[in-house]
Amino acid sequence: MEAVLPFNSQNFSADLSIDSQPVSAKDLTRHILRIGFPANALENEYALGATLFTNTTLQGAVNSIIASEQIDALFVHPDQLTPALQPLKTLAKAQAIPLVVYSAKYDQQCRELALKNGVDDYFYGSITAAYLKRLEFITKLKNYKNKRGNKPYVKQAMDDAPKIKLWALKRTFDILVSGTALLFLSPIMLLVALLIKLESKGPVFYISKRAGSGYKIFDFYKFRSMRIGADAELAKLAHLNQYSEQTDGSVFFKLKNDPRVSRLGQVLRDTSLDELPQLINVLKGDMSLVGNRPLPLYEAEKLTKDQIAWRFLAPAGITGLWQVTKRGKENMSEEERIQLDMEYAMNNSFLYDMKIFVGTFPALIQKQRV
Incomplete structure (x- = not known):
């Protein structure tokens, strides 16, 4: 620091x-x-x-x-x-x-x-x-x-009043859904927390710094699905990076069959239960239910150049366009993921969000462990 x-x-x-x-x-x-x-x-x-x-x-x-x-x-x-x-x-x-x-x-x-x-x-x-x-x-x-x-950004062509109404509608939806979900899912979340504690020593939550909308940095919550000290092992596992064979100097880092993931953690990831604490981020206003995925700082710093920076104009979200179209598939290239983020940033609207939100449920269960 x-x-x-x-x-x-x-x-x-x-x-x-x-x-x-x-x-x-x-x-x-x-x-x-x-x-x-x-x-x-x-x-x-x-x-x-x-x-x-x-x-x-x-x-x-x-x-x-x-x-x-x-x-x-x-x-x-x-x-x-x-x-x-x-x-x-x-x-x-x-x-x-x-x-x-x-x-x-x-x-x-x-x-x-x-x-x-x-x-x-x-x-x-x-x-x-x-x-x-x-x-x-x-x-x-x-x-x-x-x-x-x-040249005007697509959403900047709108008058101020419609933009404010659109934001208010999105924020209201986020608060209602995240608050209701936290209330009804709290027994499941308590059970998951108990199982994590029983499986291994360490914190229940994994908290990391992420860059969201406008590159605002916040504490990002997930249920811990890896062993303690997993972040320190990234360099040793670079050869397993899903994107390493597709792009030199890859921006994103996602492992195939990540060896750091615990047995319970794999179940949580396969069912997306590890993502539930992010409802707290939504309720706090750090994120939205739908948006571009908030990135770890080591990834975000590589995306603040030229037009790629526009992906940060969109809200940060639990789910988004690339998740519902490519999530869990090994054939997703780095370029495809960036393009999907850019497409959402340029064209997001409340109706578009609803389409992505509904399309999220079939994508919750991953077919491949990536």
């Missing part, structure tokens, strides 16, 4: 120390401008790894971009969401610089105002390495839009 140290951003040319190693401004890999924040407000200012945060004004930010200074993101105070922000928005769009409204604590009104003003993101709290990854994704996505002439 990168170090997080207090930093006085009033003087960009000043040296700072990270892990007792002096780092000067010229050595920094990221430079983020904070616009409209009090110069003496240090509690929310950080040097994170080799990232420097500098306080400035709207005009100062405009001048920095025009002068071709290294600017990797713009954090704007909510008070700056006025018509005076437009010149900076225009420059940020042209230069593919993420424009983010930031507040120290979550504020629903601030979030709504940010979305209304068409900025790239709203963020609150401490800046983390995970959020810096999201900024990289936003940058690549904006670059891609600029390269394709900023």
Whole structure:
């Protein structure tokens, strides 16, 4: 984990120390401008790894971009969401610089105002390495839009009101179904948890960091189906990767007849019971019932380039297009899986989700152990 140290951003040319190693401004890999924040407000200012945060004004930010200074993101105070922000928005769009409204604590009104003003993101709290990854994704996505002439994304052609209604309908469906499912399936989940405990020592749940919609990183829940320490064995089992024979430098990693899976774990995987804890992710809002599969970070980092990054525009989901069409089949290529994710990202709708959701049930029982 990168170090997080207090930093006085009033003087960009000043040296700072990270892990007792002096780092000067010229050595920094990221430079983020904070616009409209009090110069003496240090509690929310950080040097994170080799990232420097500098306080400035709207005009100062405009001048920095025009002068071709290294600017990797713009954090704007909510008070700056006025018509005076437009010149900076225009420059940020042209230069593919993420424009983010930031507040120290979550504020629903601030979030709504940010979305209304068409900025790239709203963020609150401490800046983390995970959020810096999201900024990289936003940058690549904006670059891609600029390269394709900023042609409208299929769903962006819709008016704001229909989009909000569509999201509300999808979210309502997710809450109702996941909440009801958790209620009725709780006896089965308790039984599975007991069986896992009886079979081997270790936690009941497997929790990992995943990248979901917009490259937002969250804790992803599954019932543990492998022996303890299975993640450390990935390198030794690379030759069993389902995708290794199809693509050099494969993005995805899925094993055939994974030797790390326990006897109970194989039953859970074959019946998809290991996926049930993800209903908690859906209820929390990390995921949807239908969407593109949230990826482990080592896979997600390989997919944030060019048009492939568009797959992260779609909601993260328990089930999705590639699962219902190709799940459990060995002949699924890496290119096919990426294309199916892209197709869903470009064409998802509530009715499309319902079609995929219904098609999920026949796919729950895997025919092959992959």
